[in-house]
Amino acid sequence: MRRSVRVTVSPTRYDWENDHVSLALVIETGDPSSYRKATEADNYDKWITTMEQEMESLDRNQTWTSVDLLKDSKVTGCRRIFRKKNNEQYKTRLVAKGYAQKEGIEYNEIFSPIVKHISIWMLLAIVAQFDLQLEQVNVKIVFLHG
Secondary structure (H helix, E strand, C coil), rough: CCCCCCCCCCCCCCCCCHHHCCCCCCCCCCCCCCHHHHHCCCCHHHHHHHHHHHHHHHHHCCCCCCCCCCCCCCCCCCEEEEECCCCCEEEEEEEEEECCCCCCCEEEECCCEEECCHHHHHHHHHHHHCCCCCCCCCCCCCCCCC
């Protein structure tokens, strides 16, 4: 086998040998990392309530329908993400383990709606021009209404 004779040289602006510092930032949030840990926590009643609200919301918006599993079909798993906001607000999300899927086999396209800055600027300009009031609304399941 033939090996390359090329020599790799680090850029001088980084000076890896003298000033290289590696840091790992570990943040303890206190949020449960699994369903079991959420049910074993001191505030488990709040986590259970948020999980029930999430499931009711998904059911109310007809996010999915139950079907019989076909032979030789693969199921994409899911898990819960738990977060406690600064103002003592508990949030939970049911998310699919999308990393287990293969493009072209289990899905064909990805859709992620985002707001462009120009849209926000135009909205603010209209509000200012017509002397309107602008209100902010917190939408829990915005990803379903793309």
